[in-house]
Amino acid sequence: MKDIQLCINCFLSFALCTFSKANLISQYYKMESSLENKVSNISLMAKHHSESIPECSAMCGELCACFGFNPQLKKCRIHQSCNPADITEDETGWRYFFPDEPSVGDRCSSNVNCPDKAVCDRGMCVCSGTYLASGKVCQNVTNLALGKPVSGSSLNQHFKVKWEYAVDGRTHVTDPNLLFHTSFELYPWLTVALGRLSIVKSITIYNRNDGHGEWLHGVETRVGNTIDWAQMSTCGTFVGPSVTGGVHVIECEKLLYGMFVTVKIVKQNNMYGKNYLVLEEVVIAGIVA
Structure with a gap:
């Protein structure tokens, strides 16, 4: 299964903002496909009912290292630390998501969606000023x-x-x-x-x-x-x-x-x-x- 990248942005979902009851910043997560149908109880901070991946991700706050979501059970698990080697218990339906840094070329709605030294230009992250893209990052021109x-x-x-x-x-x-x-x-x-x-x-x-x-x-x-x-x-x-x-x-x-x-x-x-x-x-x- 291909990696899934999801961008959580307060302005994109009114329901998400209402649920969080906080000012959200944009965050990218990527699903680790090798952990599909796996679950862990190690460093588990909280378990919640959740209707969707965006709702579950909104609970992944400052101390959250990753989160697991099961769309069949509509459950969300928030972990304080996440070592893929610890996520080994078999349980159907679980998917684990880890923070993923934004990259040059990603779609964006504002500069906060873009990596360091990049800006959001017409919906896409591009390198700013005296920087050029090298792969997914911006390098200073010399x-x-x-x-x-x-x-x-x-x-x-x-x-x-x-x-x-x-x-x-x-x-x-x-x-x-x-x-x-x-x-x-x-x-x-x-x-x-x-x-x-x-x-x-x-x-x-x-x-x-x-x-x-x-x-x-x-x-x-x-x-x-x-x-x-x-x-x-x-x-x-x-x-x-x-x-x-x-x-x-x-x-x-x-x-x-x-x-x-x-x-x-x-x-x-x-x-x-x-x-x-x-x-x-x-x-x-x-x-x-």
Whole structure:
């Protein structure tokens, strides 16, 4: 038998509220199917007559760890502690319900029906603010790029630049030797290897702060499980041109899954055709999947 999840909400049943004679908070319970037709007298707090599961669950108060309900006998048993290993006596009709934490994606009527860091939006629990769903819970969005391996189309040999300068966390850099800087070429790019399958929400590119900010233009960002540009999914673009010190947040049109993120200039320079890709920092906002 499938698990049964039930949401008890004061506003959904007038009879339930009248019966409880108290202000109820929403609570989720899940039936443990392995305990069907089993009963226990251990840690039994109370036994009541009950017409329904919602009525029985309303009696499961602050000290209640689980409750048993028998629809045939219309009986309700309230337990202070519940170890499934103790619920072993055979008796037809009993079902035991345990508190079950609400999950992202559950139906809801208010925020109290939703898990931590989630809100009720149009009848469904969704992650709020800077959080993303990972399974049934919400995780805080972080910078997935920080300190991760970087590769690219080239490094400019006229400066002492390094791949890792694109993800070292430094901004407002005035020394050109501390930037990520490619050679003058067609369609320069850099790729960040995230290390694990991740969910990407947005990609922020920090333009150089020492001049020539207009060089940054025609940028496209992609996410994928390979560094093959043709097999990656587009997150978004920055048309530009930028300005010196510009910071550009590229929000993905939808959440993208992948292990690699590539930033690439896809439009040729009007004067020379080729471009430099020069960046202070790349920030990839998301969570590990």
